[in-house]
Amino acid sequence: MEETGKRRLSVAGIVVAGIAYFLVSAFPLQKELVLAPGWMRSLAQAPAGPIAQLATAKKGGAGPAQSAPIPFRLGNRYGYFTAEGSILFAGTASYGVALAPDAFATYDRLSEGFTVFSPDGTATSRVSFVGYPFFAAGRRFAISPDQATVAELSKSGAIAWTYQFGSIVTAFDASPSIAVFGLMDGRIVGLDPSGSVLLDFAPGGSRIAGVYGVAASPDGLLVAAITGLDRQRLVVMEKRSSAYRVAYHRYLSSDYRRPVYIAFTPDGNRLAYESPSGVGVYDRSSRGETAISVPATSRLGLTTMNGKLMVLLSGNGDEKRLVCAARPDRRVVDLVLKAQLAFVETRGDSIYLGIDDDIVRMDLRER
Amino acid sequence: MERQGGSIGLALAAFALLGGNAFALDWPLAPPRIAATFGTFAKGRVITGAALSADDGIVRAAEDGEVSFSLDEGMNPSGLPTPLGSFIVLEHQKGMAAVYSHLAPDSRPTTGLVKVNGGDMLGKSGSSGWIEGPGLVFQVFDRRADSWVNPLLVLPPLVIDKPPVIRSLALSRADRVYTLGETASLPQGTYRVSVDVADLGDATWTMGPLAPYSIRLAIDGDEAVNLVFDVAKGVGGRLMFFSGNPIPAGDLKTKEGRYFLTERLFPRGRTSIEVHVEDAAGNKRSASWSVLVE
Numbered sequence: 311m312e313e314t315g316k317r318r319l320s321v322a323g324i325v326v327a328g329i330a331y332f333l334v335s336a337f338p339l340q341k342e343l344v345l346a347p348g349w350m351r352s353l354a355q356a357p358a359g360p361i362a363q364l365a366t367a368k369k370g371g372a373g374p375a376q377s378a379p380i381p382f383r384l385g386n387r388y389g390y391f392t393a394e395g396s397i398l399f400a401g402t403a404s405y406g407v408a409l410a411p412d413a414f415a416t417y418d419r420l421s422e423g424f425t426v427f428s429p430d431g432t433a434t435s436r437v438s439f440v441g442y443p444f445f446a447a448g449r450r451f452a453i454s455p456d457q458a459t460v461a462e463l464s465k466s467g468a469i470a471w472t473y474q475f476g477s478i479v480t481a482f483d484a485s486p487s488i489a490v491f492g493l494m495d496g497r498i499v500g501l502d503p504s505g506s507v508l509l510d511f512a513p514g515g516s517r518i519a520g521v522y523g524v525a526a527s528p529d530g531l532l533v534a535a536i537t538g539l540d541r542q543r544l545v546v547m548e549k550r551s552s553a554y555r556v557a558y559h560r561y562l563s564s565d566y567r568r569p570v571y572i573a574f575t576p577d578g579n580r581l582a583y584e585s586p587s588g589v590g591v592y593d594r595s596s597r598g599e600t601a602i603s604v605p606a607t608s609r610l611g612l613t614t615m616n617g618k619l620m621v622l623l624s625g626n627g628d629e630k631r632l633v634c635a636a637r638p639d640r641r642v643v644d645l646v647l648k649a650q651l652a653f654v655e656t657r658g659d660s661i662y663l664g665i666d667d668d669i670v671r672m673d674l675r676e677r
Numbered sequence: 678m679e680r681q682g683g684s685i686g687l688a689l690a691a692f693a694l695l696g697g698n699a700f701a702l703d704w705p706l707a708p709p710r711i712a713a714t715f716g717t718f719a720k721g722r723v724i725t726g727a728a729l730s731a732d733d734g735i736v737r738a739a740e741d742g743e744v745s746f747s748l749d750e751g752m753n754p755s756g757l758p759t760p761l762g763s764f765i766v767l768e769h770q771k772g773m774a775a776v777y778s779h780l781a782p783d784s785r786p787t788t789g790l791v792k793v794n795g796g797d798m799l800g801k802s803g804s805s806g807w808i809e810g811p812g813l814v815f816q817v818f819d820r821r822a823d824s825w826v827n828p829l830l831v832l833p834p835l836v837i838d839k840p841p842v843i844r845s846l847a848l849s850r851a852d853r854v855y856t857l858g859e860t861a862s863l864p865q866g867t868y869r870v871s872v873d874v875a876d877l878g879d880a881t882w883t884m885g886p887l888a889p890y891s892i893r894l895a896i897d898g899d900e901a902v903n904l905v906f907d908v909a910k911g912v913g914g915r916l917m918f919f920s921g922n923p924i925p926a927g928d929l930k931t932k933e934g935r936y937f938l939t940e941r942l943f944p945r946g947r948t949s950i951e952v953h954v955e956d957a958a959g960n961k962r963s964a965s966w967s968v969l970v971e
Contacts, residue, residue: 474926567744
């Protein structure tokens with residue numbers, strides 16, 4: 311109880327510090343941006359499962375209409391909340407969970423199938439597949455125990471297609487039009503929604519081939535990857551007519567021998583990737599790069615707020631850092647958070663920050 | 678004597694693969710107790726390595742190498758699940774990369790491991806990810822050929838004296854299956870020939886009936902098929918087994934669980950069929966049948 315109290319006090323302190331930061335130290339942009347406090351909710355008080363929430367709703371106790379559920383994951387806890395501050399539920403996965411705004415599925419270590427639920431707890435499909443599910447870009451996939459065969463699942467739970475790779479899948483990202491897989495052998499394979507190959511490329515140029523991270527832009531026209539060792543490369547490919555061609559590449563100073571976070575912002579205008587000095591940012595329109603210097607390494611979240619701010623959560627261990635930047639070289643928020651587990655999400659002008667057992671909403675305002 | 682002969686065959690294959698360095702690698706887990714061999718059908722996959730059973734065993738580098746990839750169970754930031762659990766990829770000599778998977782979480786000695794010597798500890802055997810029992814799945818990937826290699830070709834010979842088992846041989850067409858031994862005669866026609874074979878390991882658990890190292894079929898004294906479980910390669914979205922006459926993994930076995938060998942016209946008359954099976958330790962088993970085709 312005392313620990314929880316301290317954590318909640320810490321979270322409240324962070325919110326106050328963030329507001330004070332904006333009021334006192336924020337860079338004036340064209341209009342001044344401030345973060346206004348929204349709400350803070352504790353997961354400890356949330357229903358443990360969606361069934362409870364569904365039962366409440368059926369009894370007419372769900373209260374006023376709520377906006378679309380927002381998924382969250384903090385360690386092995388997962389669930390949904392709404393912009394209004396309702397934690398629909400906070401479940402605990404015994405082994406793993408695939409999570410998307412419209413569906414979730416928990417699975418066991420020796421999963422031979424799984425049930426897909428909607429956020430309100432309604433079972434929508436049963437999937438017979440030996441392996442683990444994962445959801446992205448409104449699509450549902452599963453991967454086999456040897457980590458070399460992937461399948462796309464229809465909304466009804468049928469297996470739409472399977473693809474057996476000749477080596478281990480080490481990286482993944484998807485958009486509605488392309489699913490991109492990075493392989494241990496250094497190949498990047500992009501498959502369309504029917505499972506046909508759109509892209510099959512081995513960047514080369516390094517002593518050891520490998521793919522450490524891939525990203526697909528939301529429109530599917532750009533595919534980026536961190537590849538190879540000695541030297542490691544950033545490769546950005548662009549779809550021109552029907553083929554993907556290298557639009558940009560650069561040798562990096564990094565020597566990562568583990569998966570690396572690389573992702574496009576939700577608006578698709580920028581690509582951010584982990585680098586030893588912080589976060590590298592590739593700008594789609596200028597085809598140039600800048601960097602956000604953050605001392606922590608692993609990136610935990612990247613998003614944008616209505617195209618105004620790039621929001622970045624990074625960190626290791628029990629120290630996380632939230633950075634909001636109008637441009638890569640102009641950060642307007644830089645907060646250190648004491649938290650083992652964290653996530654960041656944005657919807658419109660709101661930031662949702664998960665910190666261990668709490669979820670906090672802050673709203674971006676112009677004045 | 679038979680085992681030695683088999684080992685020589687394996688050594689020659691390894692010699693060809695490694696350009697003169699037969700048995701270049703050491704067992705990453707000792708003693709090696711085989712829970713799955715290359716080509717073993719297990720749930721959801723056909724094994725492209727060797728599974729070794731061990732509870733809390735020390736996993737060691739099979740040779741000097743360089744870490745090219747490592748991952749702790751469930752830690753891929755892309756959200757991709759990790760059925761291989763905690764695993765390490767080491768680059769060994771001559772373009773050979775080895776995957777050591779299903780390690781016990783947090784059992785790696787250091788997270789910054791880059792260069793390792795043969796015999797260095799990589800972690801402990803475990804049951805992270807999708808694996809039926811505690812142990813290690815060890816895979817060898819030939820980067821030059823872009824294919825998986827049967828690890829038993831490049832590891833010291835196994836010492837197991839149990840020969841493989843030939844349970845039955847079947848000829849099938851349309852919806853009729855003739856199991857030889859139970860059937861003395863059958864009508865003339867084209868048949869699919871399949872054999873039910875299993876190798877015997879010495880592990881406390883297995884992923885499924887172990888695949889042998891080779892299956893040879895002779896009809897009327899002529900070699901019809903010689904399946905050697907040597908390599909597997911991804912081609913066009915399918916995993917293909919065997920260096921000669923590659924077969925999709927999904928077609929290796931019939932729906933009854935027998936290894937598919939060939940499809941062949943059996944003309945009228947008496948036909949003799951022989952099957953010779955060899956396991957990874959060089960143990961051999963043969964069986965023959967005589968059938969009257971009417």
